Amino acid sequence: MRCAVWAAFVAAAAALMGGLVLGGATWPAVTAGGLATLAGLAVGDRWMREPGGAPVLCYHSISDEGWVPWASCIVSIETFERHLGVLARGGFTVMRLRDLVAIRLAGGRLPPRPVAVTFDDGYLDNWVAALPLLRRHGIPATIFVSLDFIEEGENPRATLDDRERGRVGPEAVGWAGYLNWAELRAMQDGGVFDVLPHGVDHGWVETGPRVVASLSAENWRRLAWVQWRVMAGSKAGWYRAATPAFVPLGTPVRENAPALAARAWDPDRGLESDESYAARVRGDLERSKRELEERLGRGVDIFCWPNNGTNDTARAIAAEVGYAATTGGRGENRPGEDPRVISRLGVGDRIAGWRWPAAEALGMYAALRVFQGNYYWFYLLVGFAALRRLHGLLEGWRRAPTADLSAAARPVAWRGD
Ligand SMILES: [Zn+2]
Structure with a gap:
């Protein structure tokens, strides 16, 4: 948006100056137009350069x-x-x-x-x-x-x-x-x-009854979370299977979201309660922190949300668990x-x-x-x-x-x- 406005301004300024000069305007008019254009460019240039972001x-x-x-x-x-x-x-x-x-x-x-x-x-x-x-x-x-x-x-x-x-x-x-x-x-x-840490199981949960896909030979690897969801413990070898080992082809895939960002839905139990969701998020955040600290012997205080999925509740739990910062922002890490x-x-x-x-x-x-x-x-x-x-x-x-x-x-x- 900023760049579109700037491009439009520069084009308009060029057109104005061209019109003044080619249209035979008087020198005072050309000079006034030139000064106004220069002032606009100087102000706009500051707008186009706003240091402070940290990628x-x-x-x-x-x-x-x-x-x-x-x-x-x-x-x-x-x-x-x-x-x-x-x-x-x-x-x-x-x-x-x-x-x-x-x-x-x-x-x-x-x-x-x-x-x-x-x-x-x-x-x-x-x-x-x-x-x-x-x-x-x-x-x-x-x-x-x-x-x-x-x-x-x-x-x-x-x-x-x-x-x-x-x-x-x-x-x-x-x-x-x-x-x-x-x-x-x-x-x-x-x-x-x-x-x-990047969570325990990098999971997704189904969030409602609407079917959005069906597992096929073409998409099951891309939708690997459907397998992970029912694999207890280690999932590190999932990719070695030539065909889905846990959830068969043809299984409907329902609407879904990153597991730490949404309440889970189940055909029998319906939508998970707020308490159950909060306990699930807390359990994942605590275990991620504890195991990495124990195994690697160094304090852990930054968490990366799997699939960039988070919300205000999950962030608040992360702060309580002891994370000083977490990912998932949509800004530019600016001072404000x-x-x-x-x-x-x-x-x-x-x-x-x-x-x-x-x-x-x-x-x-x-x-x-x-x-x-x-x-x-x-x-x-x-x-x-x-x-x-x-x-x-x-x-x-x-x-x-x-x-x-x-x-x-x-x-x-x-x-x-
Ligand atoms: Zn990831």
Whole structure:
């Protein structure tokens, strides 16, 4: 909106000046018009640059293998390296999320152009690829893990570094799956990563009787929460199944929401009571905090809501449980915003719609600058969005004869944040 108004103002000012000059207006009129335009531009320029925002980036999977069924969650290794290059050399101050939060809570001043990097869900590739690349660029990060998705296993697995140094062959580096406790401990102790909680089961709940999809061979992996919901305990191996192991194909999927953000509905018991909902949220928040503190030996006071799903009640419970800040904000982490709320910027790949490495770097730079309050960069993002849309249309035409009708269920698919 701001950028549209500014573009309209600049266009109108240019048209006015053009009209005055070409229309043969007197010099005093041209001068008055010029001064008014300059004054407007000076005021508007301040409006277009409003420093103070502190972007917190949100990554998921860093991989070329793409085993995760939520395509928007995957960033290729080349794109990730391009992003790190921008963070390391683009004039930004990359901070630990906990330092950024502590300064905001204390009402202090953040360093110039602050950025923090976070990862959600605890994918194995964060150990295999993200950690070595972050270390190479000297960039700290935070990883949010869900307890039920931490794998069994006592030993850290091979990484990109091991492969590049010839310590293992390429076949020894695995990509699919989740992190184990040994890797999480090594990540935290290595000084690059802080490990913080992302809930126990990363669940969704059905919230009413309306059926919005039916489990099919095409959508069951994307709607994996339907399986997770009835899997007791560890869910880390769910993706290895070729077909749904717990809830069969053809099962109706009802209207739903992130589990910590809504009261659950059940065909027999109806809608969950407020008390039961609050107890469920409290149980998840307490267990997440306690287990990570016990296992990793460090205090935990930041929580990341699975699927970005939260509400005022859940936030109040989080504060009671001992979390100083939680994610799920929709602002820009500016000085006037509630410092207990962290707003994040989801990071994707193929900003122009196809693989174009230089565009990934430029797009990252523009997105960070817009978040930090320089709205001129927004025009570049609009350009990328237009290219992406055009590319999507062309791809759609190319694929039209085999279009997948289950795509109609997409609005309720888990977006994986
Ligand atoms: Zn998540």
